[in-house]
Amino acid sequence: MDKPIRSGCPINLTLETLGDRWSLIVIRDIMFGNRRHYRDLLNNSEEGIASNILADRLRKLVEAGLLSTSPDPAHKQKTVYSLAEPAIQLVPLLAQMGAWGRRFTPATRELSIRAQLLEEGGPQMWAAFMAELRSLHLGAEAPDRSVIRELTDAYLAALSG
Amino acid sequence: MDKPIRSGCPINLTLETLGDRWSLIVIRDIMFGNRRHYRDLLNNSEEGIASNILADRLRKLVEAGLLSTSPDPAHKQKTVYSLAEPAIQLVPLLAQMGAWGRRFTPATRELSIRAQLLEEGGPQMWAAFMAELRSLHLGAEAPDRSVIRELTDAYLAALSG
DNA sequence: ACAACTGCTTGCAAAATGCATACGGAAAGG
DNA sequence: CCTTTCCGTATGCATTTTGCAAGCAGTTGT
Numbered sequence: 001m002d003k004p005i006r007s008g009c010p011i012n013l014t015l016e017t018l019g020d021r022w023s024l025i026v027i028r029d030i031m032f033g034n035r036r037h038y039r040d041l042l043n044n045s046e047e048g049i050a051s052n053i054l055a056d057r058l059r060k061l062v063e064a065g066l067l068s069t070s071p072d073p074a075h076k077q078k079t080v081y082s083l084a085e086p087a088i089q090l091v092p093l094l095a096q097m098g099a100w101g102r103r104f105t106p107a108t109r110e111l112s113i114r115a116q117l118l119e120e121g122g123p124q125m126w127a128a129f130m131a132e133l134r135s136l137h138l139g140a141e142a143p144d145r146s147v148i149r150e151l152t153d154a155y156l157a158a159l160s161g
Numbered sequence: 162m163d164k165p166i167r168s169g170c171p172i173n174l175t176l177e178t179l180g181d182r183w184s185l186i187v188i189r190d191i192m193f194g195n196r197r198h199y200r201d202l203l204n205n206s207e208e209g210i211a212s213n214i215l216a217d218r219l220r221k222l223v224e225a226g227l228l229s230t231s232p233d234p235a236h237k238q239k240t241v242y243s244l245a246e247p248a249i250q251l252v253p254l255l256a257q258m259g260a261w262g263r264r265f266t267p268a269t270r271e272l273s274i275r276a277q278l279l280e281e282g283g284p285q286m287w288a289a290f291m292a293e294l295r296s297l298h299l300g301a302e303a304p305d306r307s308v309i310r311e312l313t314d315a316y317l318a319a320l321s322g
Numbered sequence: 323a324c325a326a327c328t329g330c331t332t333g334c335a336a337a338a339t340g341c342a343t344a345c346g347g348a349a350a351g352g
Numbered sequence: 353c354c355t356t357t358c359c360g361t362a363t364g365c366a367t368t369t370t371g372c373a374a375g376c377a378g379t380t381g382t
Binding site for chain 2: 327328329330331332
């Protein structure tokens, strides 16, 4: 059942886990958009992910230990998807991806604001963001600083500006 | 001919450029292994890339401005592949990928040594590495520090240790 | 002269992706 | 209640991507 590992190189293994067009998109939406349900991820997907692909990726990411699921107490049919610690530690990777994309791809201004903030904030801001994610997803204590609010405010300001 | 862009998000655009199983593997081998020719990339591939996939990726990466080609003065049939500036600026991204893979995947010890060094070296070491790559690939002046040698020495030591 | 090597292509099978539609059950609105 | 909408998927099917083996015309080393 397990597909064979191509090599023990950490870069290769990261690619074998996350190196497709959708896995990191799903994690990005959960992380930055706080989308916790399947429908939320499906309908508010900026890129228009297909329903079967989304279901498949969620299943694989749970299997790989990057996400966890729990029933939604407020709605018997809903499943809540949460980031596990390995996914939370993708913050620096996603920050670098945003930084690179901002420089070398035709990213739009509004969608680049958050990447810019996260790049300028550096490792200190990433750590604050991860602390906040541990609070939102793992039940850790809430930190003082809300990076998500900082990012969202900047994004909304860019939209209206 | 151009495939349509799915969204202007910098993370998505980075994935559309590099988010497949092989593109970053090819860049990694050129960057860390200094493999500059097609056969070198094909035969010394740790992961066993297929010849048609390699040819396709090299073509796409050149098109995307990440690599450039030049004739090899010493061999009329050989093409030299060089990293362009956008690829050199993937160093921080690859460093983060190595760091994540080292923590959360079953990476082998020997192949993780370089990732560990690059992680511990931090942005300062990344900058030195990029300066060295600009010297090797873009004809810039040679820097004092050779990060490639540091990495290779550590790797060879790990092999024999 | 000849074998080995150069970058790359071709044919073809297998797998992944994309899209529309369907699902049984649960919630929401009248 | 009763109907509509919403829930997280599954299914069928076409298209695209990947993977593997073999081949090719020209160049190089022996």
